[in-house]
Amino acid sequence: MPSKSTVGGYRHGRVPRAVREQQLLDLAEPLFIEHGYAGFSIEDLCQAAKVSRPVVYDHFGTKDGIYLACLRRIRDELDAVLVAAAGPSPATAAEAIEQAADAFFAIIERDPRRWSLVYGGTTVLTGPIADDLYALRSRTIDRIADVVTRFAPTAGAEAIATYAHFISGAAEQLGRWWLRNPDTPRDRVVANYVAFATGALGQLR
């Protein structure tokens, strides 16, 4: 077994930057999940990672920077899974919706606490971090809009953007509900979601 002062087999002080960053995010994520944004302290992260504060500042700047990096990493995974599920094989938009919906609820099911970090609660973070959070969310929605555009090339850009926001918000809210009602089997959540999202799609002009 590696001693506590090694990370991924590297000697302390010899950890490559990208490896250290992932390690810090691995440790920060459960701290945010456990204590919330307000209760998260950089000191706790330093203790868990056995690094000094300057190391954390050097990687992420501020607490906001750590929080954003955690959410960005989770959203990167989400976006990649959605894009992979929606293309290139589906023949219709309905098929793309079904495959992406199944992938979305599958990743929530696999790691619910991690997803509650993204969808757990609503509060007010103002200023640059609110803009950054909005940008992260928008990136996912833009990927959805890309897929819809592929299957509905004649629909207007505003209608497509509206539809993408509509079904993404619907998926978030259902995901939030499912995190609190985990006894409902995934296939039933997915089937309802797909039926509604496909019904809405029929109204896209």
Add this chain to the structure above:
Amino acid sequence: MPSKSTVGGYRHGRVPRAVREQQLLDLAEPLFIEHGYAGFSIEDLCQAAKVSRPVVYDHFGTKDGIYLACLRRIRDELDAVLVAAAGPSPATAAEAIEQAADAFFAIIERDPRRWSLVYGGTTVLTGPIADDLYALRSRTIDRIADVVTRFAPTAGAEAIATYAHFISGAAEQLGRWWLRNPDTPRDRVVANYVAFATGALGQLR
């Protein structure tokens, strides 16, 4: 003009509890909007209201209590507006959706900054406050489910709950988008929303 030490015409120290509470919430709301949850301080509220800390603690307990009371007051208004818009006059579910959607986007338009407090960002608040926030959101969704049940009495409870979450999440996300894209006229946002929500309604079994 009343002096700064009076509230609604009451002499300082003679303000009825309910009046004082509304006054404190009137002052707390812009502080949360301006500084975010993390940046809000009870001291700032005391200074703005010209009261001592025990007065604030006596009304709300903690900062979480103030935050929840602000959100509850805004959501009370939302729920009342939605219920009023959706009934009892509409003859069909589609009509109820249209009237409620128009009312929803109208209140966002009237006071966007206030609504960004509810829909502005997502973050992690864990523990009891996350449960309270979820309960507030659920209350709105339950009102939506009540309306849908009225028009679709044979649909299953789970399908109705799913649909209510679906269209409420869709409305939140569209509202969030509209707060950042305010040049789109309200009637176009409403028309798209109603078309999609009605299309989804057609799939309710």
